[in-house]
Amino acid sequence: MKDFDHLMSVWQEQPKKDQLSVDDALKQVKKGMSGLSRKLFWNITGMAISLAGIFVVMVFFVFNSWVTYLGIFIILSTMVLYVIMMIRDYRIINKQDITINPADYLQDLKEYQKNRAKVYGGLYYLYVCLISGGLLLYFYEVLQSASTMFKILAYTLTTAWLLFCTFYLKGRFVKSEQDKLNLMIDRLIRLQNQFD
Amino acid sequence: MAEKEIVFKQIFEANSKKIFHLCYGYTGDDDAANDLLQETFLKVWQNLDKFRNQAMISTWIYRIAVNTCLTYLRSEKRQAKDELTPLIAETKIEEVSEKTEQVALLYKCISKLEESERIIITMVLDELPYPEIAEISGISEGNLRVKIFRIKQKLTELYNQYERL
Numbered sequence: 001m002k003d004f005d006h007l008m009s010v011w012q013e014q015p016k017k018d019q020l021s022v023d024d025a026l027k028q029v030k031k032g033m034s035g036l037s038r039k040l041f042w043n044i045t046g047m048a049i050s051l052a053g054i055f056v057v058m059v060f061f062v063f064n065s066w067v068t069y070l071g072i073f074i075i076l077s078t079m080v081l082y083v084i085m086m087i088r089d090y091r092i093i094n095k096q097d098i099t100i101n102p103a104d105y106l107q108d109l110k111e112y113q114k115n116r117a118k119v120y121g122g123l124y125y126l127y128v129c130l131i132s133g134g135l136l137l138y139f140y141e142v143l144q145s146a147s148t149m150f151k152i153l154a155y156t157l158t159t160a161w162l163l164f165c166t167f168y169l170k171g172r173f174v175k176s177e178q179d180k181l182n183l184m185i186d187r188l189i190r191l192q193n194q195f196d
Numbered sequence: 197m198a199e200k201e202i203v204f205k206q207i208f209e210a211n212s213k214k215i216f217h218l219c220y221g222y223t224g225d226d227d228a229a230n231d232l233l234q235e236t237f238l239k240v241w242q243n244l245d246k247f248r249n250q251a252m253i254s255t256w257i258y259r260i261a262v263n264t265c266l267t268y269l270r271s272e273k274r275q276a277k278d279e280l281t282p283l284i285a286e287t288k289i290e291e292v293s294e295k296t297e298q299v300a301l302l303y304k305c306i307s308k309l310e311e312s313e314r315i316i317i318t319m320v321l322d323e324l325p326y327p328e329i330a331e332i333s334g335i336s337e338g339n340l341r342v343k344i345f346r347i348k349q350k351l352t353e354l355y356n357q358y359e360r361l
Contacts, residue, residue, distance in 0.1 A: 001356055002356055003352060004352050007302055010298045011321040014302075017216065017229075019213070019216045022209055022212070025233075026204060028238070029234070029237055029241045098239055098243070098260050099246075099259050099260060099263075100334075102262050102312075102333060104334065105263045191266055195333065195335065
């Protein structure tokens with residue numbers, strides 16, 4: 001029968017593992033930092049280019065009807081809303097204090113995961129409704145002089161795309177996201193109970 | 197070299213071994229432990245300015261490491277608890293010395309504990325003072341002593357049980 005002191009001596013005499021060297025750690029840390037900033041940079045740049053594109057259409061193309069401008073305005077506002085959500089998320093993730101005690105930290109994470117699940121569930125429908133509304137208003141004038149065939153084709157393709165996103169892509173995305181979130185929340189609850 | 201880099205290097209040299217033990221005890225896997233070690237020190241780097249005036253640097257780093265381990269949630273493929281067993285099973289017994297075998301057995305037993313127990317016991321094994329463990333884990337010292345007593349018993353029982361097999 002071995003006692004705990006024996007385990008202690010086994011632990012303390014354990015051979016050194018292949019551990020990250022200080023120079024590698026520093027290199028990785030710097031790489032990690034620039035990776036994070038780069039990802040955020042490309043996200044924001046992508047959105048900014050799209051916004052600028054729509055803005056150019058709005059300013060340089062002359063439309064006769066205010067309905068078209070309203071459509072473009074709705075699409076632009078929706079994209080701005082998306083950027084705001086992206087920045088909000090980024091700020092929330094950065095605000096999480098990893099130096100607080102584990103029980104509080106897990107509680108924070110749990111709240112965050114729940115909020116994210118809730119917000120993204122409802123927000124998607126708002127996003128699709130706004131984009132669809134915006135596109136409908138935009139097409140109203142733009143397609144006025146087009147042939148009936150082209151109009152039918154444009155509306156059908158747009159509707160099909162939105163339906164495909166809502167009922168196929170979103171379903172798959174939300175399911176995998178929800179499964180992951182549920183797994184995370186379950187695990188966070190279990191972990192939190194261990195610290196009570 | 198920038199001052200921040202010098203400070204970081206000093207902190208890394210002084211703490212990385214124990215933090216690696218904590219991460220390895222939690223995951224039971226070299227690569228995963230190195231990933232967590234790296235992630236911990238990335239957070240240390242990000243928060244280095246915030247912590248300049250803290251009295252106990254090791255407590256602060258341990259907290260980051262504990263929270264990083266707890267959110268090690270890439271769980272579909274890497275369930276920390278189940279990971280050690282196949283790793284140990286793959287180790288060819290005849291190739292390892294008795295000491296390595298004992299260490300592997302000890303890690304196997306640690307992997308059978310609850311996550312919080314794994315974290316606490318690695319700090320006990322690394323001889324961190326109880327008030328510091330209490331501070332890191334956010335558990336009152338009295339409660340922690342009871343917990344540690346139970347974990348020690350559980351780990352010793354597991355070790356003896358597996359050693360007989």
